[in-house]
Amino acid sequence: MRLGHGARILSWAMPVLAFAGALLAWDLVVRLNGIPPFILPAPALVAATLVSDWPILSASLWVTLRTTLEALVVATAGGVALAVVFAQSRWIALSFYPFAVILQVTPIIAIAPLLLIYLSPDAAVLTCAFVVAFFPVLSNTLAGLTSVDPNLRDLFRLNRASRLAELLRLRIPAALPSFLVGLRIAGGLALIGAIVAEIAAGSSGQGSGLAYRIVEAGYRLNVPRMFAALALISIAGVVIYGSLALLSHVLLRRWHDSTVARDG
């Protein structure tokens, strides 16, 4: 379908309106039923709490974001490096891929307590976020590296391309789209991993990230602050996903079919 100017505005306006409507409904439910703030705070109160508690919440937001980004960077570097190694040798891939799968299918919340014994709380949280973000990068990059057009591979072979030339000129560019898909998934998972690990660590009285604030506020029945922290986590997740989607669009828009404007 072709989006005209009016339709384009609508495509922005509609979700915004829907969101505003949901907030309004929430507000009405609280107001009409006289629900006390310690059970369900009205959206305005959540916003006010966000402002009044900003010093404490922003510090925690920063802690969680830093963990998430550090984990994402390490997971990306590690996942790509390992994928390149796996793509070079079927035997190495065959031998070590199962480890990555085991790490992936074991719920991180079950590993966290163990990590908290072995590592400092900060390092344990970082490790958890890394572990969950690592696999999607590895598996998607590996899939991209190994599913190159066989005719293009023949062309490289005919021209006596070295393994390195084939990797740099053929496999890596061909893997870029699926790597970026993996990265987008990993961004979301790194945040989830960090939050889960913070909660696990928080219950043993350590940490200062957003999840810890939620647990702490829960003990004190400070429900508005729980909601405010929750809102920050959601916003952080949306921003991470949005920036990675943007990165992907910028890198691929010139040549990849996923970005073709069929209506344009």
Place this chain on the structure above:
Amino acid sequence: MTSGASRSAATPLAAPAAISLIGVGKSYPSGTQALDGLDLVVRQGEFLALLGPSGCGKSTALRIMAGLAAPSSGTVERHIGAADGASIGFVFQEPTLMPWARVAANVRLPLDLAGVGRAEARRRAEEMIERVGLAGFGRAYPRELSGGMRMRVSLARALVTRPHLLLMDEPFAALDEITRFRLNDDLLALRAAFGCTIAFVTHSTYESVYLADRIVVMSGRPGRVTDEIVVEAPGPRTAAFRGTAGYAEQCRRAFAAVAGAAAASEPR
């Protein structure tokens, strides 16, 4: 390995061989016997068409010539130097371009891989892009081009090293007829300019008669040569040639030969 090849016509073209397949057999790990006792000579400077029913092993034969597949039996003699990008150009059925690279970079690839200097590679690629009629499209991405233009890029890439031998595997099969005719003419012009030897796989009897000096007909299960037609074209090969009685007659002969080959390859 017994030779199943029987030639109906002797080869009058006396040029020395560029590449010879002698008693070549190929069986795939799946158990398919794709070729058996294939005797095939591509002569220096000729335009050879390989014609045959689907699955008779034409692509396999071409890949063996290019050194991309090893024969299971028999020998391959190359008289054009090693099987590499400098002496052999290969055009696939699909354009097979790198979608992330601009036209110029796609055409330059064989030179880049051979370690030709940047400036020199650039100049030669640009020249070849012009030769195939794509001047001004060097900075375009493949997806911005039509199917015919992409095939031209693929042709430019195969020719950029000025190879002795050009191997083409049904290169124009996916194109509409007008585009195909135009590319046929341009291919003949390029061949006249560069004087390279061409082995060209096709399904189309019309295309084979229009282009080739010699048509080798193959039949399948397993693939072998069953017939050979030396094409006679009195004048230059232009649209007028397509209208001549001789053209029609040779197309009819080629068609009969392929039909016979197809009948011979029926699974028994």
